[in-house]
Amino acid sequence: MNKPTPFYPAPHVDAHGHGIASQAGGMLLTQTAIASGLMAGLSEAMVPWRKPLSRHDPGKVLVDLALSLAMGGDCISDVNRLRSQPAIYGPVASNPTISRLIATLSGPDLDKALAAINAARAKAREHVWTLAGEHSPAHGRTPEDPLVVDLDASIVISHSEKEEAMPTWKKTFGHHPLAGMLDHGAEGTGEGLSMQLRAGNAGSNTAADHIAVTQAALEQLPAAYRSGRQTMVRTDSAGGTHKFLDWLTDPERDLSYSVGFTITEAIAEVLPLIPEEGWTQAYNNDGYERDGAWLADITGMLDLSTWPKGLRVVVRKEKPHVGAQLRITDIDGMRYTAFATNQTRGQHAALELRHRLRARCEDRIRNAKDTGLENLPLQAFTGNTLWCHLVLMALDLLAWMQMLGLTGTQARVWEPKKLRAQLFEVAGKISTHARKRTLHFAAAPHTDLLLMALNRLSVLSPP
Structure with a gap:
């Protein structure tokens, strides 16, 4: 047998x-x-x-x-x-x-312990970047191709009573930390620079929190990158506030920025006035033209006198994907979004592509949750x-x-x-x-x- x-x-x-x-x-x-x-x-x-x-x-x-x-x-x-x-x-x-x-x-x-830990991390980071040479994320950075620090918040769900665990805007229960992550670009991953643990009901667009997290993130960088246009801070519309942009553009810092910009009533009013020739084709992630998406610089059509000098507003319209919900400000069946930047050079499509690549920060936060952040x-x-x-x-x-x-x-x-x-x-x-x-x-x-x-x-x- x-x-x-x-x-x-x-x-x-x-x-x-x-x-x-x-x-x-x-x-x-x-x-x-x-x-x-x-x-x-x-x-x-x-x-x-x-x-x-x-x-x-x-x-x-x-x-x-x-x-x-x-x-x-x-x-x-x-x-x-x-x-x-x-x-x-x-x-x-x-x-x-x-x-x-x-x-x-x-x-x-x-506070003293965290300062000591962060000082050791910053010193080690500078040494690692020196060892990495041309493979360092800071190698060859210029105002046109800056070092990018991404800011984003995420919900960390708590399954038990913990201090400052509260109901969140997503109708869950937990905390709402705000993180600053360094982007290595398409050929790498990224580094965790700073994180502020916040109560679950913390606001998304709290300028004071964005400033604190950005300041801590900048302190993790070598001294040459803590100010100046060769360093860019990139956020979603939560960072598009007067106070935060004023802080970034203070002469003491003069940082580059690319932030989401809310479609306000003033912006909605000028959308129908943009001439057809004012729209240019948007890019895909690979740098090629994207079908069904266009960009227009509407800076000259807005009153930006209360915003930092040099701010530019670029609006994007695209055919909505299946299942997308249009807002009341959207017209002609298109979905509209906008971002603001103080970058003075580069095509609209290249600037907008760089801004959209802030989605990589969501990958960094997802990896952080897979590395201990998921469970406090x-x-x-x-x-x-x-x-x-x-x-x-x-x-x-x-x-x-x-x-x-x-x-x-x-x-x-x-x-x-x-x-x-x-x-x-x-x-x-x-x-x-x-x-x-x-x-x-x-x-x-x-x-x-x-x-x-x-x-x-x-x-x-x-x-």
Whole structure:
């Protein structure tokens, strides 16, 4: 009698494996933390919070938390995935030790602790960009091709009572953080610069919040990019307020901007007056003309005397897609939107395309939710504020690892979920011979890519 072939192999199992690391590919992140100087910088920054005779460095505890988030964790106890592999991640603090540190940092000295953390991140970022050279997001930036900082808010749903968790405008319950993200462009991903955790009922177009998040984001950039037209702030219509644009264009900053602009009654009145020859074809994301979409500069048709000098308003009309709801201000069966910018050069289509590419910020926020932001695990608002900064640190490590180790490969644009599945979760076996410890990676589809990235990171010098 023939035995049927099983659908899946069923080998005998035991628990006698030694030196096996199930997530050995996470070495990419540990080496990034070392090469960037983030590990050493946080260790130094956290000295005021290190207790005498303590076994664990508070800086390493924070980096361990960020590593666990980058590898798919979403709560403090998920750091256990590192603790179980000391040969890869070193000694990892216990959950109670981590909880006590978070309680200490999120106490009365929260602002001081966040300032120290953010200063270490900014210093590491500048060093990473220097190491990246021509692959740095700041390389070759000009007022015509600026470094872009995106601002956007998102709802984080809470399934339990937490401080400042409130009903949101989407009829859900939770928080409404506002984030500042750096765009690497089509050939890369992006970096998390700043985030302000807000109550669930926080407004979308609150100028004070936009200013605070932008200021924190600019402080994360090298000094040469904290002011001047070579840096652009890009937002949706929530940023199209007088106060925010006045702040951006203050002579002390003089930043470029591209913001959504609400179709007001004054704009609606001039839409029928735009001559046919005033419309030009819009572009697709690939830079080619887009059928069914047109642009017109209506700056000269509006009274903009109360707005910052140099503001231009460009309106877009397009054939509505299936299921789109037209507004009362839309005419001729077309859907109208507008944006404002102080860019003085470039075709309308190119400027409008750059503005629409702010949709990449939504990808960055989606990735942040996949890297710990989806679940704010603490009850205290101050603790969850600190957690948001750990999420930013995890996003930094992912982006820097890709910039330094994976440039020129398809993995440069992989999102966190794919990085985990293809690289971080590659297993390995540690062996020791002649006093030399070696990690043997499993033969996986992208093991060669993993080894190449590790070799690139190993030759980089920390600051």
